[in-house]
Amino acid sequence: MNFDYSDDQKFLKDEARKFLGAHCGSDRVRAVLDDPAKAYDATLWKAVAAQGWLGAAIPEEFGGLGLGHIELCAIAEELGRACAPIPFASTVYFVAEALMLYGSDTQKVRWLPRIAAGDVIGAFATSEGAGPVTARSVRTTVSGGTLTGEKIPVTDGDVADLIVVLARDGLYLVEQGAGVTTEVLETLDPTRSAARLTFTDAPCERLGTDDGIAAMQAVFDRAAVLLAFEQLGGADCCLDMAKGYALDRYAFGRQIGGYQAIKHKLADMYVKNELARSNAYYGAWALNAGAAELPLAAATARVAASDAYWFASKENIQTHGGMGFTWESDCHLHYRRSRQLALVAGSPAAWRERLVGQLEMRNAA
Amino acid sequence: MDFKDSDAEATYRAAARAWLDANIAEHDAGHYPDDMAKAKAWQARKAAGGYACITWPQEWGGGGGTPIESVIFGQEEAKHAVDGSYFTIGLGMCVPTVMAYADDATKHRFVSPAVRGDEIWSQLFSEPAGGSDVAAIRTRAVRDGDDWVINGQKVWTSGAHYSDYGIVLVRTNPDVPKHQGLTMFWLDLKAPGIEIRPIHQMSGGSSFNEVWFEDVRISDAQRLGPVDGGWKVALFTLMNERLAIGTSGGVGPEDILAFAAQANGADGPLLKDAAFRQTLADWWVQSEGLRNTRMRTITALSKGQVPGPESSIGKIVAANQLQAIGNTAVEAGDQYGIIADPALTPLKGAFHAATMWAPGLRIAGGTDEILKNIIAERVLGLPGEIRVDKDQAFRDLPVGA
Numbered sequence: 007m008n009f010d011y012s013d014d015q016k017f018l019k020d021e022a023r024k025f026l027g028a029h030c031g032s033d034r035v036r037a038v039l040d041d042p043a044k045a046y047d048a049t050l051w052k053a054v055a056a057q058g059w060l061g062a063a064i065p066e067e068f069g070g071l072g073l074g075h076i077e078l079c080a081i082a083e084e085l086g087r088a089c090a091p092i093p094f095a096s097t098v099y100f101v102a103e104a105l106m107l108y109g110s111d112t113q114k115v116r117w118l119p120r121i122a123a124g125d126v127i128g129a130f131a132t133s134e135g136a137g138p139v140t141a142r143s144v145r146t147t148v149s150g151g152t153l154t155g156e157k158i159p160v161t162d163g164d165v166a167d168l169i170v171v172l173a174r175d176g177l178y179l180v181e182q183g184a185g186v187t188t189e190v191l192e193t194l195d196p197t198r199s200a201a202r203l204t205f206t207d208a209p210c211e212r213l214g215t216d217d218g219i220a221a222m223q224a225v226f227d228r229a230a231v232l233l234a235f236e237q238l239g240g241a242d243c244c245l246d247m248a249k250g251y252a253l254d255r256y257a258f259g260r261q262i263g264g265y266q267a268i269k270h271k272l273a274d275m276y277v278k279n280e281l282a283r284s285n286a287y288y289g290a291w292a293l294n295a296g297a298a299e300l301p302l303a304a305a306t307a308r309v310a311a312s313d314a315y316w317f318a319s320k321e322n323i324q325t326h327g328g329m330g331f332t333w334e335s336d337c338h339l340h341y342r343r344s345r346q347l348a349l350v351a352g353s354p355a356a357w358r359e360r361l362v363g364q365l366e367m368r369n370a371a
Numbered sequence: 372m373d374f375k376d377s378d379a380e381a382t383y384r385a386a387a388r389a390w391l392d393a394n395i396a397e398h399d400a401g402h403y404p405d406d407m408a409k410a411k412a413w414q415a416r417k418a419a420g421g422y423a424c425i426t427w428p429q430e431w432g433g434g435g436g437t438p439i440e441s442v443i444f445g446q447e448e449a450k451h452a453v454d455g456s457y458f459t460i461g462l463g464m465c466v467p468t469v470m471a472y473a474d475d476a477t478k479h480r481f482v483s484p485a486v487r488g489d490e491i492w493s494q495l496f497s498e499p500a501g502g503s504d505v506a507a508i509r510t511r512a513v514r515d516g517d518d519w520v521i522n523g524q525k526v527w528t529s530g531a532h533y534s535d536y537g538i539v540l541v542r543t544n545p546d547v548p549k550h551q552g553l554t555m556f557w558l559d560l561k562a563p564g565i566e567i568r569p570i571h572q573m574s575g576g577s578s579f580n581e582v583w584f585e586d587v588r589i590s591d592a593q594r595l596g597p598v599d600g601g602w603k604v605a606l607f608t609l610m611n612e613r614l615a616i617g618t619s620g621g622v623g624p625e626d627i628l629a630f631a632a633q634a635n636g637a638d639g640p641l642l643k644d645a646a647f648r649q650t651l652a653d654w655w656v657q658s659e660g661l662r663n664t665r666m667r668t669i670t671a672l673s674k675g676q677v678p679g680p681e682s683s684i685g686k687i688v689a690a691n692q693l694q695a696i697g698n699t700a701v702e703a704g705d706q707y708g709i710i711a712d713p714a715l716t717p718l719k720g721a722f723h724a725a726t727m728w729a730p731g732l733r734i735a736g737g738t739d740e741i742l743k744n745i746i747a748e749r750v751l752g753l754p755g756e757i758r759v760d761k762d763q764a765f766r767d768l769p770v771g772a
Contacts, residue, residue, distance in 0.1 A: 007380070007439075007673045008373055009666040076372050105735070177644060249751050264754035266740070269747035276746055277684045281660030288663045291372045310656045358652030359645075365655065366642070 009287060014181040015080050015116045018073075019358075022059070022084040029053055029087040032336045036090035038197045043198040045190075051092045055124025060156025062100055064106070069119030075294040079235045079286070086236030087243045089339045093127045093162035095236065095350065099229040104177065107224060108214025113179065117168060126276050129166035130229075131157035131203055132222055137338070138356045139172070141219050146173040146205065147332035152185065153178055153210040156202065159351055163201035164190045168246075170225075171205065175217040178210040195342035223301075226351045230304040231289035234311035237347050238282050241311070242341050245275045245320035248263065248325040255327075268325060275318045282314035302368065312348040312357070319344040374666065375513050380443060380673065383436075387444045390420055395451050407533060410457050414488025422448075424462055431470065431478065431484035438672040441613060453709070460529055461485055461492030465538045469557060469606045472595035477557070481536070493534035493560065495525040496605060497584055500770065501528075503741045505540075505609075506549045507760075509769075512541040514591075519543075519556070521564075521587040527735070531567045534560050538608065544599050545766040552765055553601035556593045563587070565702040574727040619695045621725045621732075622718070624654040627700055630717050641703050645744045652762060654696060657688050680750040687742050690732040697725030 011019060030050055038044050054060065063078040064070025071077075078098070085094055102121050105114055120126040132139045133145065146155025153173055163169065164257060169180045180186065185208030191200045214221050249272060252263030262268050289307030292300040319340040323330035330337040348354055376384055404460070417423040418432055427433020427443040466485045470478060482491045501508040510523025521541055531537065537560050544552030550674055559748070560567070564587035569577035596604040628651060631642035641647050668678040700722035701708040713720030733739050747753045760768050 007376065007666065007669050007672045009663070010372065012372075031609045132640060182483075206652075239645040245751075249753070252753060259755050260757075263747075264757070266744065266756075269751075269753050270740070270743040272751055272753065273746040274744035277687060280664060280681045280684050281657060284660050284663035284667060285656060287372065287667070288659065293372075294372065306656055306659050309652055310660055313653075313656070354386070355649060359657060362642075362648040369628070369632075 007093065009087065009301075010293070010371050011076065012081060014077055018077055019080040019084060022057075022081050023087070025053075025057065026084055026088040026278040027089065032092050032339065032369060033196055035089045035091050035339055042196070046093055047091045047348035050090065051127075052124055054090075054092060054094065055122075058122075060094070060102075060124055061118075061122025063098075064102060064118050064122050064284040068114050071122075076290050077234060077285075077289045079293075082232050082235035086239030086343075089197060089240065089243075089343050093129075093165060093198075095229070095233060095347075096130060096162040096166065097121055097126070097128040099179070099232040100130035100225060100351075101170050103228045104130065104213060104221075104225045105200040107228070108177065108221060113211070113213065117179075120179040121168075126167045127162060127165050128223065129160050129162045129169045129203075131160040131163060131169050133157065133159060133174040133257050138352060139219075139222065144172055144218065146171060148173045148175060148178060148210060151209065153180055153205045154207055156204050158202040159191050159200040160203050161198060161200045161346075163203045164188050164237070166198050169203065170213060172222050173210075174218065176216045177221045179213050180205065180208050180210045193346070195346035197343065197345050199236050207313075225295070227301050227304040228293060229351050230308040230357070231286070231293045232302075233351055234282070234286040234289055234307040237311035237315040237344070238279065238286050240343055240347070241275070241279050241282060241315040241318040242339050244315075244322040244337075245272065246317075246335055247337065247340075248272055248275065249323045251326050261282055262325075272323050275314075275321060278310075278314040282310040285310040302361065302364040305357050305364060308351070308357045309354055309361060312344075315340075316342040316354075317350060373443065376390050376443075377673065379693050380439060383440050384443050384447065387422070387447045390422065391447055391451060394420065395453070399589070407457060410454060411488040413453055414455065414486075416459055418487040423488075427470075427486070432483035437675075439669065442669050442672060457491055457530065457533070458485075458488060460494055461490075461534070464608050464638075465492035465494050465536075465557075468538055468555070468604060470593060471607060472555070472604055473557070474592075477592075479623060481557075490535040491530065491533060493528055493531045493537040494529070494608065495528050495537045495539040496608075497527040498524060499526055503738055505605065506553065507539060508542060508553070510541045511545075512538075512543050512554060517587075517591050518588050519591060519594075521584045521589065524586050525582040525584075526570070526579075527651065528580045528582050531560060532569055535571075537582075538595065539613075540605050541603050541764065543601075544766050545600070548762060549760060550602045552599055554598050555595040555601040555604040556589055557595060558587070558589050558593060558703040571627060572731065574724070574731065592677065604689075621728065622696050622700070622721050623692075624651060624658050624696070626697050626718060626721065627654070628649065630700055630722070631703070635716065636703070647703075650699065651696075654692055657692050661685055661688055669725075680746070683742065683746055683750065686732070687739055690729060691739070693732060694729030697722045697729060701726055 034047055034050060036287035038047055058071045059081050061070030062081055063075050066072040102118065107116055117126060128268050134143055137143060153171060171178045171180050185206050187204045189202040191202060193200045247264045252268050253261055255262045285307045290304045323337045323341060326335060326337055329335055380526055414423060421434040425434035425436040425444055426438055429435040443682055462485060466482060469481055485492060496505055498508045498510060510525060512521045516553045536557060538555060538557050540555050542552055543554040566583040568581045570579045570581060571577055614770040631647060632640055634641040636644045664681050668682045671678040700717060710716055711720065711723045716723055748755055
């Protein structure tokens with residue numbers, strides 16, 4: 007039984023935390039938050055690329071480190087803890103994973119090494135409006151080798167070089183340029199940008215099969231596990247912040263962390279975070295092993311992590327009292343990020359529904 | 372990250388499996404509260420095979436094994452219909468305390484018979500005035516020559532009615548602050564002056580008892596630890612309590628999933644109800660979270676490490692989920708849900724039984740609130756409660772009605 011990070015993976019995780027502590031303090035997150043013209047931290051992006059993290063799970067033959075997905079999960083946990091303002095998830099969890107799942111050798115050779123090097127930013131464009139993405143909600147079409155439609159919101163769509171687009175008959179690769187217009191959107195989490203992308207006869211290239219919804223879901227399953235680790239890192243950071251404040255802050259003559267209302271709130275956070283961690287580990291195992299359990303494990307990990315991060319981020323603000331409601335407090339960085347991460351691969355409600363659907367399929371089999 | 376046994380673990384598991392296959396058919400243990408003779412026979416069989424108290428030294432009748440071996444045997448044994456609940460409290464809490472604090476003669480007399488299941492032990496700590504606040508107990512022991520004379524009342528004593536011996540925490544000095552005047556003893560539950568009265572629980576059953584002491588005379592040789600030093604001994608005992616109280620049993624997400632596929636909602640099966648599906652997903656996430664948390668604990672044991680504090684979340688989550696699942700299935704029956712007759716209710720009344728049993732599980736072995744205090748203080752390092760009783764003599768503390 008070895009249901010934990012290995013010693014090497016723990017070392018990698020510790021190093022990642024140190025690196026982000028030095029290069030991604032909340033001042034760096036705020037630099038993106040406070041500057042509407044800044045979509046992401048380009049310096050951090052290059053530094054992260056130099057660490058090799060973008061290619062952690064990309065095979066060596068395609069320019070990556072070929073470590074594996076557990077290592078990528080360890081990195082994701084630390085990126086989430088730091089609220090890193092970079093297009094890591096879009097590029098690595100969605101686009102690189104889509105290419106590794108469905109790309110031809112030519113497509114992999116063309117794109118994966120440039121992704122690993124940090125020369126290409128990716129975006130995964132599926133939504134066309136409010137509500138879950140379904141076969142009926144997708145109107146984007148392809149004809150004569152060009153793609154036409156509108157995607158909103160596309161996380162990192164404003165800075166992406168390579169966009170994986172869901173059309174009615176499958177996933178397509180579209181390069182930023184001819185036939186693509188970009189409108190930056192105002193979002194709940196300005197440290198992660200998003201755009202409306204309008205495609206008008208944009209040159210495109212097929213990625214994988216003609217069942218686009220199934221392909222999207224397969225990518226979502228993989229991204230869900232990796233996002234769960236970011237959410238877990240964020241949730242643990244919120245608990246640390248709340249704990250620190252509860253010990254520092256005095257009211258009615260003693261530390262507020264001595265009151266049961268606060269103690270039990272933080273104990274509830276701890277319980278949710280541990281459930282999320284255990285479920286995220288199981289998702290990581292399923293992802294890394296290519297197990298048939300991945301769809302159910304991914305849904306379980308995502309629902310647990312979304313719940314834990316939401317609870318921890320909102321109750322962290324509550325623990326901080328009025329101070330937590332100020333712009334200068336870091337509490338809202340996580341509150342905002344928890345919304346971004348909970349929705350970027352589909353809502354918690356949609357994932358709960360998917361989870362139960364998986365249970366039904368399993369029982370019918 | 373994987374779930375594979377190490378080579379040594381796989382060898383142990385194969386041997387355990389083979390031993391179980393060879394031994395279990397003719398020695399199947401009965402189920403509480405019906406069949407103590409079968410349960411004792413199975414315990415004796417395990418002891419002879421080295422599979423009882425696997426981590427204890429062989430000189431005391433144990434298996435001389437490791438914690439991970441104990442886990443592996445438990446996993447394999449759980450695949451069979453056996454029930455060791457008669458022995459959980461004795462072997463999980465009481466006898467380890469005897470082993471840690473008694474003299475050699477006492478250990479030689481009692482440990483091996485307990486391992487074999489010949490004698491069953493109870494833990495007598497809780498009192499009407501001392502539940503969450505265990506150190507507030509009032510049962511008095513007064514010195515009389517080489518003896519002590521005990522008067523008072525214990526409560527919530529699981530299994531006292533079928534137990535042979537017990538460890539009892541009593542007040543020996545009321546003139547000092549409450550933690551400093553307690554002493555621990557072992558005693559014979561058949562001794563004169565002890566009366567055991569089953570408690571009629573709200574769930575209908577009686578697994579707990581009141582134990583009354585009237586001039587019960589015991590020898591000073593039965594003392595475990597120093598006079599007035601019993602609190603430290605009690606902490607040693609309680610350290611194992613939350614591990615000994617099972618979180619399994621009762622109904623879970625799989626049960627209500629199967630039920631919901633059959634049960635009628637307003638517009639077809641309950642399982643098609645969107646709100647029900649959302650809640651079911653959350654239960655699944657909790658159950659899987661606990662299962663996977665156990666895997667993390669086992670991983671630590673497998674590496675020879677002390678498990679982390681994550682195992683402390685188990686009972687809070689499981690007890691509350693049991694209550695929610697039970698009640699959801701009851702309410703799903705609409706008016707019919709009022710009926711509790713097992714012959715007329717789903718799963719032979721299991722959801723109704725869970726609804727009525729769960730309030731006890733949320734209290735036994737540490738209430739939800741005490742467990743959250745423990746997580747907050749011991750895991751997160753938050754301050755302890757304000758203690759108005761800390762520096763006062765026990766006899767001067769205010770008491771309720």
